[in-house]
Amino acid sequence: xxxxxxxxxxxxxxxxxxxxxxxxxxxxxxxxxxxxxxxxxxxxxxxxxxxxxxxxxxxxxxxxxxxxxxxxxxxxxxxxxxxxxxxxxxxxxxxxxxxxxxxxxxxxxxxxxxxxxxxxxxxxxxxxxxxxxxxxxxxxxxxxxxxxxxxxxxxxxxxxxxxxxxxxxxxxxxxxxxxxxxxxxxxxxxxxxxxxxxxxxxxxxxxxxxxxxxxxxxxxxxxxxxxxxxxxxxxxxxxxxxxxxxxxxxxxxxxxxxxxxxxxxxxxxxxxxxxxxxxxxxxxxxxxxxxxxxxxxxxxxxxxxxxxxxxxxxxxxxxxxxxxxxxxxxxxxxxxxxxxxxxxxxxxxxxxxxxxxxxxxxxxxxxxxxxxxxxxxxxxxxxxxxxxxxxxxxxxxxxxxxxxxxxxxxxxxxxxxxxxxxxxxxx
Ligand code: KE4
Numbered sequence: 294x295x296x297x298x299x300x301x302x303x304x305x306x307x308x309x310x311x312x313x314x315x316x317x318x319x320x321x322x323x324x325x326x327x328x329x330x331x332x333x334x335x336x337x338x339x340x341x342x343x344x345x346x347x348x349x350x351x352x353x354x355x356x357x358x359x360x361x362x363x364x365x366x367x368x369x370x371x372x373x374x375x376x377x378x379x380x381x382x383x384x385x386x387x388x389x390x391x392x393x394x395x396x397x398x399x400x401x402x403x404x405x406x407x408x409x410x411x412x413x414x415x416x417x418x419x420x421x422x423x424x425x426x427x428x429x430x431x432x433x434x435x436x437x438x439x440x441x442x443x444x445x446x447x448x449x450x451x452x453x454x455x456x457x458x459x460x461x462x463x464x465x466x467x468x469x470x471x472x473x474x475x476x477x478x479x480x481x482x483x484x485x486x487x488x489x490x491x492x493x494x495x496x497x498x499x500x501x502x503x504x505x506x507x508x509x510x511x512x513x514x515x516x517x518x519x520x521x522x523x524x525x526x527x528x529x530x531x532x533x534x535x536x537x538x539x540x541x542x543x544x545x546x547x548x549x550x551x552x553x554x555x556x557x558x559x560x561x562x563x564x565x566x567x568x569x570x571x572x573x574x575x576x577x578x579x580x581x582x583x584x585x586x587x588x589x590x591x592x593x594x595x596x597x598x599x600x601x602x603x604x605x606x607x608x609x610x611x612x613x614x615x616x617x618x619x620x621x622x623x624x625x626x627x628x629x630x631x632x633x634x635x636x637x638x639x640x641x642x643x644x645x646x647x648x649x650x651x652x653x654x655x656x657x658x659x660x661x662x663x664x665x666x667x668x669x670x671x672x673x674x675x676x677x678x679x680x681x682x683x684x685x686x687x688x689x690x691x692x693x694x695x696x697x698x699x700x701x702x703x704x705x706x707x708x709x710x711x712x713x714x715x716x717x718x719x720x
Contacts, residue, residue: 296340300328321688322672327679332359334698337684345684346707348648350694352686353501353533353558356617356646357607358698364562364603371599377591384602385593388560391605392568395536397544398529398554402570403579404593408532408557409437411567412495414579414587415553416441418569419493419526421585422578427453427487429494429525431474433503433660436495436530436555446471450479451486474500475509475658480519488523493553495528498543501692502533503660505642505649513549520552526575532557532567533692536605538645539614546644562604564597613697617646620704621695624648627708635715638667646695650674650685663690670718677714683707 294302304311312318312326319326327339335358337347350356357364371384385404393399405411416428416439428441436442444454444466454469456462470487472479474496484491494516500506520527529551531542536559539546544554553571560566570576578585591597607613625641625648632639642649642656651657652667652674671689678685686693699707 295325297327298325300340301325304328316688316691319687321690322675324676326687327684334358334360335696335700335703343682345679345682346699346703347684348693348695348707349684349686350696351558351563352691353537353647353694354561354563355694355696356537356559357562357604358696359563361562361604361607363607364600367599367603368564368596371596374595376596377594379590382593382595382598384595384598388593388598388601388605389570391602392556392560392570395605396541396554396570397550398552398572399570400573401576402568403576403587404598405567405569405587405589406565406591406594406597407437407567408530408555409439409567410589411532411555411557411569412436412442412528412530413439415528415555415569416493416495417587418575418579418585419528419553421583422526422575423492423524425490425492425525426468427470427490428468428492429470429472429480429483431496431500432471433474433506433663434495434497434500434530435502436497437532440465441469442495444469444471446473451483473659473661474503474506475512477509477511477515480512480515484519484523484525488519488525491523491525493526493528494520495530497533498529498531498547498549498551499534499538499644499647501647502690504651504657504663504666504690505644505647505692506657506659506663507642507644509658513543513547517549517551526553527551528553528555530555533647534644535559536608537647537694540608559604559608560601561597562600564600565591565594566597566601614645617695617697618643620697620699620701621646621648623701623704624695624699624707627704628711631708631712632715635712635719637670637715637718639715648693648695650693652689673718674711674714677717678710681710681713683710683714
C-alpha cells in the first residue's frame with residue numbers, strides 16, 4: 294500500500310471521507326488523493342516525496358506560489374507576538390484600509406475567517422438593510438455552505454428553491470430564487486415579478502465553481518441596473534476572483550460596482566480569512582453600529598492578517614497582473630494546441646490568473662453547457678497528468694489557478710505533460 298493510501302485509510306477512520314472539505318476526497322475523479330507534505334513556489338510534494346506542478350494553489354490563495362519567503366516571514370513575526378487577542382489590533386485596520394483603497398465598492402469592511410462567513414454575513418446584512426427576505430443566486434455558482442445558499446432551482450422557472458443538501462429545511466431554501474447564470478431575460482422576469490421583495494442578488498461575477506464561466510456582455514450590467522431600480526443589494530462574491538483576475542477583481546475589470554463585495558482566499562495568502570464590505574450606509578447596519586448581528590472570535594486574526602498584508606503588498610508590484618495573465622494565457626493556448634495535435638475535443642479559457650479546461654468544442658456560458666463536457670475524458674486526463682507530476686483541480690467542475698511562480702519553464706513542462714496525457718486518451 295502506498296504512503297498516500299495508508300494516510301487516506303487512517304484519515305477515513307477519524308475524519309468523514311478522510312478530508313476536511315469534500316472536493317479533496319477525489320470522489321469526482323476517483324482514486325486516492327495525495328497527502329501533501331509541503332509546497333514551495335509552483336510545486337507541492339506529497340507524503341511519498343512526489344513533486345507536482347500545482348494548479349490548485351489551495352483553490353486560489355497561493356497566487357504568489359507556495360511559501361513565499363516574505364509571507365512566511367510576516368507570519369512568523371506576527372505569530373511570535375501572540376496568535377490572537379480577541380481585541381482590536383492595528384494590523385487589521387491596515388488590512389481593512391488596503392481593501393478599501395483597492396476595491397471601488399468598499400467604503401467599510403468587516404473581516405471574518407472564511408468565504409462562507411463572508412457571504413452568509415453579507416446576505417444577512419442585505420436582508421437587514423432592506424427589510425426584505427428573498428435572495429437571488431445562480432445555478433452553478435457556489436458561495437460557501439450557509440443554509441440559504443445550498444439551494445438549487447425550484448421546479449418552475451420562477452419558483453423558489455429546494456435544498457441541495459440534507460439538513461437544510463425546505464423553509465430555509467424557500468426565500469432563495471435560483472436563476473440560470475447569464476440568463477438576462479430570466480433576471481428581468483424575476484425582478485418584474487418579485488422586485489420589491491428581493492433583498493439581494495449574489496453572483497460570482499466570473500464564475501469559478503461550475504468550472505470557469507464568464508459573464509456574457511450585459512449580464513452583470515443587468516444585475517446592476519435591476520438592483521438599483523428595485524432597491525435590492527447587489528453582492529459580488531469575489532471570494533475567488535478578488536485579486537485573482539486583476540488588482541481590483543471583476544469590479545475593476547468591468548467598471549460595474551456592486552453594493553457589497555465578499556472576499557477570502559488571496560486576501561489571506563493561504564491563512565483563514567474572509568471579508569465583506571461595501572457602501573457605508575449598508576455597513577452601518579452591522580453590529581455594534583446597527584441591528585444586524587455578526588461576530589467572530591478569530592475575525593481579523595493577527596497572523597492571518599499579517600499573511601494578507603504581506604500578500605497584497607507583493608501584488609502591488611508593477612506588472613504583476615500582466616505577467617500573471619501572460620503566463621495563464623501561455624498555459625491555456627499551449628493546452629489547446631496540445632489537445633488539437635492529439636485530436637482530442639477540448640478547449641480552455643482564462644481570466645487573469647484563473648483558467649477553465651473543457652472537454653467540449655466551445656467555451657461554455659452556463660452550467661447546462663458545462664455539463665455537456667466529457668467528464669470521463671477529463672477524469673482520465675486528470676489522472677494521466679497527475680501520474681506525470683501535474684496537479685490540476687480534481688473535478689471537471691472547478692477552475693484552475695496559476696501563480697506568479699509558474700515561469701515559462703514550468704508552463705512548458707506542463708504543456709508537454711498534458712500532450713502525453715491527451716495522447717493517452719486516444720489510445
Ligand atoms: P470558503 O468558506 O470555502 O472559504 O469559501 C466559500 C466560497 C465562497 N464563494 C466562492 C466564489 C468560492 O469559490 C468559495 C469556495 N471555493 C471552493 C472552490 N471551489 C473552495 C474549495 C473547497 O470547498 O474545499
